[in-house]
Amino acid sequence: MSENNGKHLIDVKDLSVHFPIYTGAIFKRKVGDVKAVDGVSFHILSGETLGLVGESGCGKTTTGHAILRLHELTGGQILFNGEDISAYGGSQMRVLRRGMQIIYQDPFSSLNPRMTVLDIVGEPIAVHKMSRNPKDYQDQVAELLQVVGLNPSMSSRYPHEFSGGQRQRIGIARALAVKPSLIVCDEPVSALDVSIQAQIINLLEDLQEKFGLTYLFIAHDLAVVRHISNRIAVMYLGSIVEIADRLDLYHNPQHPYTRALLSAVPIPNPTLDAQRKQLMLEGEVPSPVNPPPGCKFHPRCPEAKPFCAEQIPVLKDTGHRNHWTACHRSGE
Amino acid sequence: MSEKLLEIRDLHTYFWTENGWVKAVNGVSFDLWKGETLGIVGESGCGKSVTALSILRLIPNPPGRILKGEIIFEGRDLLQLSDEEMLRVRGNRISMVFQEPMTSLNPVLTVGRQVGEPLELHRGASIKGALRVAIELLKKTRIPAAENRATDYPHQFSGGMRQRAMIAMGLGCEPGLIIADEPTTALDVTVQAQLLDLMKSLTRDLSASLMIITHNLGVVARYADRVNVMYAGKIVETGTAHDIYEDTRHPYTLGLMASVPKIDQDVKAKLVPIEGQPPDLAHLPEGCSFYPRCTFAVEKCSKEVPPLETVGGIHQKACWIDVRK
Structure with missing residues (x-):
């Protein structure tokens, strides 16, 4: 893990991404919003890995996409290298995307089946006009394939000729092609065998x-995120509920949701697993169209008090090693 | 845990493809005791799901065929039953909970009707009578406002609720065996924990046996009494959960353990992946199927197939090497 010098590569300030819901076939009326991301703030230090965890529908993928400006922002700011990119237009973003790339979850649908590996991995190089001549283009692709552990002689093959793990390597090579500083990894290993x-x-x-x-x-x-990350942010229904160093989050989780999430993950050792405290959550994640008032977690929270349904908690510093949590009851 | 409920002997299920016979299940034998929870773990293509489908004789033929073996359930060899007799076993004595709660429910029937369907088929219940029991079953699987929800269609249910309905459907006829094929893989962790706890307690109430098929080593550690580890169509290690996790004897099982990040591990140690790819099931290597990826392999491994040998109690492994050395 490379050392960072405390420089913020990404600053996200009060980010919101809402998707409007329309009704009616001809005269469309807006009837509401899916509040996929609702007032999220965090930063990513240069050279670190920030893990973003949460259950499906919590807005983690939308947050990742919003940073790359793949979604229109409803509100808030995104700073990349200190530069406010939230209002950048298409051509400005195109230049900027040399610095930020993404790896997708599904190695089967994220590669065009009609393109050879050479063209898939080389496409960003062509788009950003980063090669001097065809020979240079091929050399760059060959080097990228080598870097991700594939044989460069495979570059004339099509995606269906590769296994899931190999395809994910192709996706990684494509992301590396433009020598980015930030890579958004959107569930890169979830579809793969252990x-x-x-x-x-x-x-x-x-x-x-x-x-x-x-x-x-x-x-x-959670186990994967804890393994690879320096810091971890936990999201629930469009908001960050806790953000801390990987060890702090595990040993000293402050938010009841984080605690429940951690205890729901069984560890592959029956003796140790039996010794852990079990914290079972009731119910399921509510709809982000009508999130509960106050703290969004209060209907499922085992520690909720009446005022949790009224006031929205904000992320507060717990005063311990950059550990922030959004819970009314923390510090009690 | 006294009576034997299911006994599988030397099961071979192959699929015919252009490349030859794909040996999906290649000589699997194991027992299942009454009231026990058995976990079957392995990666995709190891034959765990095909084993389950073979028990229910749901292998599509062609291309699939159960070439040989015996599946003795409650004293009868299921492979010798006629199709009509088999219909009376499926959903009645053995039920199955599938992985995809989205696609395994019929979208044009109400949930209550579907949950009651096994009762109509096997117990001759009327539609109304079946619906009454279905509501009870939905209550048992803790679906809130079950009376109202029973008239909903599957698309009105969330993923976790649909899987609860699937479990309710499986319990209707009080089967002796419930097979859950990756029951929670498509669900979120907090819902996964709820459902597995529920399934375990409901099967215990029925004193039925539960077979959980999964690739998740943690799920097996928490919920299974006994574990079969499968690789390339064979059981490579079997034993109690404690045997498998704390006294691992097969290099493949060791490899699996080393390749998953552990949530209780503080030190940032590199993961140790199993190098290479699982073998092509149509062209299995000679000898042990795992030897090309095995770090312990010796010459013998490439020539002779290791049999399952007892290492103590019910703990068995199929490996020529003693990995403790």
């Missing part, structure tokens, strides 16, 4: 060390 997962996680760690990359690592698997 033994292959480890290969890809190790590869991502090696690449980070080699190229000084910064990762926003989005996943629902």
Whole structure:
């Protein structure tokens, strides 16, 4: 893990992404919003890995996409290298995306089946006009394939000729092609078998060390996130409920949701697992169209008090090593 | 845990493809005791789901065929039953909970009707009578306002609720065996924990046996009494959950454990992946199927197939090497 100098590569301030819901076939009326991301603030230090965890529908992927400006922002600011990019237009973003890339979850649908590996990995190089001549283009692709552990002689093959793990390597090579500083990893190992997962996680760690990359690592698997991240942010229904160093979050979780999430993950050792405290949550995540008032977690929270349904908690510093949590009852 | 409920002997299920016979299940034998929870773990293509589908004789033929073996359930060999007799076993004595709660429910029937359907089929219940029991079952699986929800259609249910309805459907005829094929893989962790706890307690109430098929080593550690680890169509290690996790004897099981990040591990140690890819099931290597990826392999491994050998109690492994050395 490369050392960082405390420089913020990404600053997200009060980010909101709402998706409007329309009704009616001809005269469309707006009837509401899916509040996918609702007032999220965090930063990512240069060279670190920030893990973003939460259950489906919590807005973690939307947050990742919003940073790359793949969604229109409803509100808030995104600073990349100190530069406010929230109002950038298409051409400005195109230049900027050389610095930020994404790796997708599904290695089957994220690669065009009609393109060869050479064209898939080389496309960003062509788009950003980064090669001097066809020979240089091929050399760059060959080097990228080597870096991700694929044989450059495979570059004339099509995606269907590769296994899931190999395809994910192709996706990583494509992201690396423009030498970005930030890579948003959107559930990069969730679709892979466990033994292959480890290969890809190790590869991502090696690449980070080699190229000084910064990762926003989005996943629902807490064990994976804890393994790869320096800091972890936990999201619930469009808001960050807790953000802390990886060890702090695990040993000293402040938010009841984080505690429940951690205890829901069984560990592969029956003796140790039986010794852990079990905290079972009732119900399911409510709809982000009508999130509960006050603290969005209060209907499921085992520690909720009446005032939790009234006031929205804000992220507060717990006063302990950059550990922030959004719970009315923290510090009690 | 005294009576044997299910006994599988030397099961071979192959699929015919252009490349030859794909040996999805290649000589699997195991027992299941009454009231026990058995976990079957392995990666995709290891034959765990095909084993389950073979028990219910749901292998599409062609291309699939159960070439040989015996599946003795409650004293009868299921492979010798006629199709009509088999219909009376499925959903009645053995029920299955599938992975995808989105696609395994019928979208044009109400949830209550579907949950009651096994009772109509196997117990001759009327539609109304079946619906009454279905509501009771939905209550048991803790679906709130079950009376009202029973008239809903599956799309009005969330993923976790649909899986609860699937479990309710599986319990209707009080089966002796419930097979859950990746029951919670599509669900969120907090919902996953709820459902597995529920399934375990409901099967215990029925004193039925539960077979959980999963790739998640943690799920097996928490919920299974006994574990079968499968690789390339064979059981490579079997034993109690404690045997498998704390006294691991097969290099593949060791490899699996080393390749998953552990949530209770503070030190940032590198993961140790199993190098290479699982073998092509149509062209299995000679000898042990795992030897090309095995770090312990010796010459013998490439020539002779290791049999399952007892290492103590019910703990068995199929490996020529003693990994403790």
